[in-house]
Amino acid sequence: MESNYLLICNSTNQMLQANKLINQRNISTDLIPVPAEYGNICNTGIRFSSEKLYLVKELLNEQEMLVHGIFPLKPRRYEGIIQALRDNAENKFSKIINKIHIGEVPTLSELVYMLDTEQVEERLFSLANKLREEIIGEEVEIRGAIEFSNICKKNCNYCGLRRSNNKLLRYRMSVEEILIAAQELSEMGIKTVILQSGEDSWYDTSTIVEIITKIRQQTGLKITLSLGERTKEEYEIFREAGASNYLLKIETSDEEIFAQAHPDDDFNTRVKHLKWLKELGYLVGSGNIIGLPGQTSETIAKDLIFFRNMGIHMIGIGPLIPTANTPYSELPQGDINLSLRTIALTRLFLRNVFIPATTALATLHPAAQEWGLEVGANKLMIIATPAKYRAAYCIYDDKRFVDLDNALTAIRNTKRKIPQTITDQMLYHKHG
Numbered sequence: 001m002e003s004n005y006l007l008i009c010n011s012t013n014q015m016l017q018a019n020k021l022i023n024q025r026n027i028s029t030d031l032i033p034v035p036a037e038y039g040n041i042c043n044t045g046i047r048f049s050s051e052k053l054y055l056v057k058e059l060l061n062e063q064e065m066l067v068h069g070i071f072p073l074k075p076r077r078y079e080g081i082i083q084a085l086r087d088n089a090e091n092k093f094s095k096i097i098n099k100i101h102i103g104e105v106p107t108l109s110e111l112v113y114m115l116d117t118e119q120v121e122e123r124l125f126s127l128a129n130k131l132r133e134e135i136i137g138e139e140v141e142i143r144g145a146i147e148f149s150n151i152c153k154k155n156c157n158y159c160g161l162r163r164s165n166n167k168l169l170r171y172r173m174s175v176e177e178i179l180i181a182a183q184e185l186s187e188m189g190i191k192t193v194i195l196q197s198g199e200d201s202w203y204d205t206s207t208i209v210e211i212i213t214k215i216r217q218q219t220g221l222k223i224t225l226s227l228g229e230r231t232k233e234e235y236e237i238f239r240e241a242g243a244s245n246y247l248l249k250i251e252t253s254d255e256e257i258f259a260q261a262h263p264d265d266d267f268n269t270r271v272k273h274l275k276w277l278k279e280l281g282y283l284v285g286s287g288n289i290i291g292l293p294g295q296t297s298e299t300i301a302k303d304l305i306f307f308r309n310m311g312i313h314m315i316g317i318g319p320l321i322p323t324a325n326t327p328y329s330e331l332p333q334g335d336i337n338l339s340l341r342t343i344a345l346t347r348l349f350l351r352n353v354f355i356p357a358t359t360a361l362a363t364l365h366p367a368a369q370e371w372g373l374e375v376g377a378n379k380l381m382i383i384a385t386p387a388k389y390r391a392a393y394c395i396y397d398d399k400r401f402v403d404l405d406n407a408l409t410a411i412r413n414t415k416r417k418i419p420q421t422i423t424d425q426m427l428y429h430k431h432g
């Protein structure tokens with residue numbers, strides 16, 4: 001069996017820098033979630049082959065880079081899979097799991113079987129949950145979103161922020177307001193902020209750089225950008241300014257369905273942007289919407305193959321929420337159970353990825369975010385947008401306002417672990 005090492009750095013930005021340097025020496029790496037037993041210094045580690053250990057150490061010395069450590073990566077037994085294979089010997093379900101287990105890609109019809117067959121749903125869910133536990137552990141990462149502008153030049157057919165929606169009161173937050181919201185997140189013990197907006201070029205390159213730089217300086221928060229499509233140069237400048245993650249959903253990997261939902265976007269351009277982001281050394285988030293017109297289990301299965309081929313690190317899966325004043329207002333809402341099966345299959349098939357239990361799930365059913373956490377998801381997002389703007393960030397109707405208390409309740413209800421930095425802050429506020 002191939003043996004690997006795991007390099008763990010002291011921060012996400014250091015990890016991305018080290019990874020870039022290692023790749024420049026033609027050493028291939030995978031960025032994977034750090035299993036719980038290696039501590040929680042940085043949640044993403046660099047996996048490389050043990051044959052390259054000497055070269056990696058030499059490079060780090062040469063660069064005088066002080067990292068947290070390099071550890072032999074224990075081969076995983078994946079007890080959950082072994083147990084499932086034992087319990088379900090010789091049936092179709094176990095044949096597919098075994099294929100995934102030994103690194104083979106299941107056929108499209110096998111992935112569709114997993115997505116569609118209600119009789120195997122419970123087994124799929126419990127296996128995905130077990131895998132999440134073995135790969136990542138019990139801690140649920142909490143990120144905070146600042147939705148800083150609802151002005152958008154695009155007209156995506158599902159989204160309430162689309163430019164033709166003239167029923168919406170539009171807003172832009174100032175740099176100062178964004179910094180205050182970021183500071184509040186930091187004081188809660190949260191470590192990552194997502195800066196999200198409509199496609200709003202009022203925030204030009206230098207304004208976004210100013211926001212990134214000031215947040216990094218004043219709070220040290222890790223920054224995920226979700227600004228829609230920008231130029232390659234801008235992605236590069238934002239990365240250099242200190243943004244480490246970029247979230248750009250493909251929504252569907254089917255070119256026709258994509259074209260139908262996105263009057264202003266081109267599928268191949270979107271794919272090109274995702275490739276640029278990877279190339280520029282971002283940790284890349286993407287994902288899909290479950291319930292777009294024309295979508296089938298087969299196209300969803302293809303989405304998962306797409307995420308795998310693209311090496312996407314974070315995959316957000318959310319049901320479609322039909323929204324007033326959009327062309328999709330009368331469509332049926334996305335199926336919650338199909339969304340959960342997609343999350344579970346993603347954990348099983350892609351394994352070493354981060355998966356949020358999305359706000360869209362929480363919006364369709366108050367318990368659905370918890371269900372997401374129980375079938376393979378390991379992240380939650382809370383909304384840190386100031387109260388006066390929140391209702392106007394209406395990408396979809398009745399968007400559930402998930403705050404820290406809701407997130408903590410979801411974590412407790414699912415018997416998972418609250419990040420230590422948040423527990424420390426809560427104790428500090430209680431006693432300090």
Ligand code: SAH
Binds near residue numbers: 228
């Ligand atoms: N403008 C940026 C970020 C804001 S939209 C962008 O488009 O990337 C963020 C995400 O909200 C979208 O990627 C989409 O997946 C989701 N979204 C928007 N409207 C939705 C709806 N009606 N139902 C479900 N998800 C929706």
Ligand code: SF4
Binds near residue numbers: 154155161
């Ligand atoms: Fe704009 Fe993003 Fe909504 Fe599309 S999904 S209309 S780009 S905010």
